[in-house]
Amino acid sequence: MIVLPVDILASGRRDRDLFPDAPTPDSELLAGGYHPPVLVRASDELVLWGWSVIRVAEKLGLEELPVAYFEGSREDEYAIALRLEARTDRFSFRERELLLNAAVADQIAEETFERVLGPHIVSDGPVVSVTRRFAALEPTLKRVVCDRLIDLKSAERVAAVPPGVVERALAATAFRALSFSRRRQFFGLMAEIAIREPERLAQIVDAALESESPEKYLTERRYPRLTEYTNRFDRSRTQIERGSGLRIRAPEYFEGASYRLEIPFSSREELVERLDRARKIEGYCDELFSLLQ
Amino acid sequence: MSYFRSYSELFNEVYVERAASRLPAVERCRDGMPGSRFTLVEERRDIPAEHLRSSTLFLCRPRGEVFGRCPGTSGHVCCNYNTLDLYLGCTLGCSYCIMRTYLNFAPVTVYVDAQPGIDAVVRAAESNPGRQVRVGTGEVGDSLLLDPLFRLSEEFVRAFAGIDNVTFEMKTKTDLVDHLLDVDPKGNAVIGFSLSVPSVAQQEDGFSSSIDDRISAAGRAARAGYALAFHFDPIIQSETWSIEIDALVAKLRALGAYRVAWISMGTVRFPASLQESISDRPYMYDEFVPCRDGKFRYLQKERIALYRRLRDLLRTVTDAPVYLCMESAAVWTTLFDAPPVAGPLFTRLSGIGNHPRLQKTGSSS
Numbered sequence: 194m195i196v197l198p199v200d201i202l203a204s205g206r207r208d209r210d211l212f213p214d215a216p217t218p219d220s221e222l223l224a225g226g227y228h229p230p231v232l233v234r235a236s237d238e239l240v241l242w243g244w245s246v247i248r249v250a251e252k253l254g255l256e257e258l259p260v261a262y263f264e265g266s267r268e269d270e271y272a273i274a275l276r277l278e279a280r281t282d283r284f285s286f287r288e289r290e291l292l293l294n295a296a297v298a299d300q301i302a303e304e305t306f307e308r309v310l311g312p313h314i315v316s317d318g319p320v321v322s323v324t325r326r327f328a329a330l331e332p333t334l335k336r337v338v339c340d341r342l343i344d345l346k347s348a349e350r351v352a353a354v355p356p357g358v359v360e361r362a363l364a365a366t367a368f369r370a371l372s373f374s375r376r377r378q379f380f381g382l383m384a385e386i387a388i389r390e391p392e393r394l395a396q397i398v399d400a401a402l403e404s405e406s407p408e409k410y411l412t413e414r415r416y417p418r419l420t421e422y423t424n425r426f427d428r429s430r431t432q433i434e435r436g437s438g439l440r441i442r443a444p445e446y447f448e449g450a451s452y453r454l455e456i457p458f459s460s461r462e463e464l465v466e467r468l469d470r471a472r473k474i475e476g477y478c479d480e481l482f483s484l485l486q
Numbered sequence: 487m488s489y490f491r492s493y494s495e496l497f498n499e500v501y502v503e504r505a506a507s508r509l510p511a512v513e514r515c516r517d518g519m520p521g522s523r524f525t526l527v528e529e530r531r532d533i534p535a536e537h538l539r540s541s542t543l544f545l546c547r548p549r550g551e552v553f554g555r556c557p558g559t560s561g562h563v564c565c566n567y568n569t570l571d572l573y574l575g576c577t578l579g580c581s582y583c584i585m586r587t588y589l590n591f592a593p594v595t596v597y598v599d600a601q602p603g604i605d606a607v608v609r610a611a612e613s614n615p616g617r618q619v620r621v622g623t624g625e626v627g628d629s630l631l632l633d634p635l636f637r638l639s640e641e642f643v644r645a646f647a648g649i650d651n652v653t654f655e656m657k658t659k660t661d662l663v664d665h666l667l668d669v670d671p672k673g674n675a676v677i678g679f680s681l682s683v684p685s686v687a688q689q690e691d692g693f694s695s696s697i698d699d700r701i702s703a704a705g706r707a708a709r710a711g712y713a714l715a716f717h718f719d720p721i722i723q724s725e726t727w728s729i730e731i732d733a734l735v736a737k738l739r740a741l742g743a744y745r746v747a748w749i750s751m752g753t754v755r756f757p758a759s760l761q762e763s764i765s766d767r768p769y770m771y772d773e774f775v776p777c778r779d780g781k782f783r784y785l786q787k788e789r790i791a792l793y794r795r796l797r798d799l800l801r802t803v804t805d806a807p808v809y810l811c812m813e814s815a816a817v818w819t820t821l822f823d824a825p826p827v828a829g830p831l832f833t834r835l836s837g838i839g840n841h842p843r844l845q846k847t848g849s850s851s
Binding site for chain 1: 768771773775776777778783785786787788790814815816819820
């Protein structure tokens with residue numbers, strides 16, 4: 194087995210230190226010599242894979258590490274490094290960007306990257322175009338995507354939102370307490386309100402973050418007319434249903450011609466009484482139908 | 487039209503199905519696109535993958551049934567329109583076009599043989615005497631954008647001119663009518679113009695003709711003897727819509743005396759699949775709700791207000807039938823004071839309403 198001093202390896206060029214989010218190698222395996230060897234280019238001893246191993250070896254105070262020499266095409270170098278990493282579908286966006294930039298700097302065409310290296314990075318779907326989308330994000334958004342606080346698409350949606358507003362939201366405990374899907378919803382609504390009411394956005398987002406349900410608050414601001422209809426209907430419904438035993442429902446999204454009235458009864462007397470109450474709904478008809486027509 | 491000087495600018499490649507290569511419309515296309523590369527293929531799948539795009543033209547004989555009922559939309563009222571496939575795909579690039587969801591990676595296809603379509607419509611007309619067959623070529627492409635090149639519409643106009651119960655509509659967002667003005671006889675042929683308020687047309691109608699140019703073309707078509715149709719679709723509301731629609735209807739009034747076959751209205755609508763590709767359009771940030779067909783529309787009350795305003799304006803200009811495109815029964819009933827299939831409107835719009843389905847015989851070859 195070939196070994197090289199750790200300090201020599203650690204002082205080498207870091208062109209291929211591309212996996213900052215790799216899991217930490219098992220120190221016992223490493224100390225026992227059971228870990229896969231560091232991959233080194235034969236011609237110039239550039240470390241092609243194994244920087245996470247070298248870092249742990251330094252921490253453990255190991256003097257030497259086993260290495261394997263490799264000489265091949267640039268595509269092969271990246272492919273073997275990716276195979277040793279064995280993390281298909283688990284590379285972070287930051288790593289994907291580092292990989293793509295390094296490969297392009299090494300004269301690997303994007304088409305080749307996609308075809309030869311892509312399958313080692315994700316099992317399905319394009320790599321280059323998605324990575325480029327990530328690369329185009331502002332640093333704050335890159336960070337939160339990498340931290341899995343929001344997804345790439347949601348981050349892209351808020352590209353038009355002033356960074357200060359985004360950062361305020363990201364820093365807010367109320368935002369971080371939301372589930373992933375609710376955070377997505379929040380970001381989507383914030384992006385749309387940024388277009389509808391740009392001058393009031395910051396104020397609206399602040400108010401949302403102070404409210405009981407931030408994304409519900411934003412939904413109401415994003416859909417003010419639907420919210421108004423809903424509130425008006427709820428006022429009528431409350432009056433109609435109060436103590437009557439009746440239930441009235443509006444068509445979904447106020448899309449339709451008719452309301453539905455439910456009259457549960459368990460005796461003749463109850464039926465008569467509730468029908469009498471139902472007749473009084475007539476007084477609400479103008480208001481109810483003004484929501485549909 | 488100002489956005490292209492010749493059809494060669496619109497299309498980089500022309501593929502011709504061998505079986506269609508000797509048809510007159512192909513010859514006219516060759517004459518109209520001098521210098522363009524024409525490639526003969528046995529069938530569509532011989533077109534290289536890199537040319538499967540809207541800057542490629544594919545000329546072929548019709549495939550399958552070219553005549554059929556307009557698919558309408560589920561849970562909404564259909565106006566019993568019939569469609570003839572002729573130009574499939576469009577290069578106008580209107581932002582709201584549903585075809586963007588499925589025709590982006592397809593060549594613009596032209597069925598260069600009009601005869602199967604003519605035969606199918608004639609058969610339907612003969613087997614439905616007393617019923618009006620409303621049929622148009624504007625369902626999956628603009629009826630007139632490419633027509634000066636292929637001159638296929640005039641074959642339909644002439645073929646249907648002697649058939650009383652066929653009303654043939656060419657629907658367009660262009661002003662390309664001049665090649666049709668001298669066609670004689672015209673019979674019940676209708677040239678339909680899609681109209682929006684000018685600010686919306688300018689921003690959302692891609693490379694379509696300006697509204698003034700469309701109205702001017704409507705005037706020329708009317709003076710030549712065509713009946714007109716107007717399609718206010720999609721209606722996109724804006725802060726200036728109310729003022730602009732007044733002015734637009736005033737322009738229709740200023741056209742003078744002309745025959746209007748029908749007028750349709752429809753507010754902007756889109757399926758979820760189109761939502762992302764139009765997310766940069768300002769109108770997307772209005773309030774939309776999902777409807778029974780899964781498409782998003784303005785709130786019902788808002789739609790009714792828009793329709794009511796436009797309908798009332800139109801009534802000052804014409805007594806032609808006004809109908810709704812892909813709208814719910816609730817909206818129809820509110821607007822026309824009667825359920826869709828029972829009202830006087832349907833009686834006036836001959837051919838729709840009195841029969842649940844047009845009877846068709848056979849199929850186009």
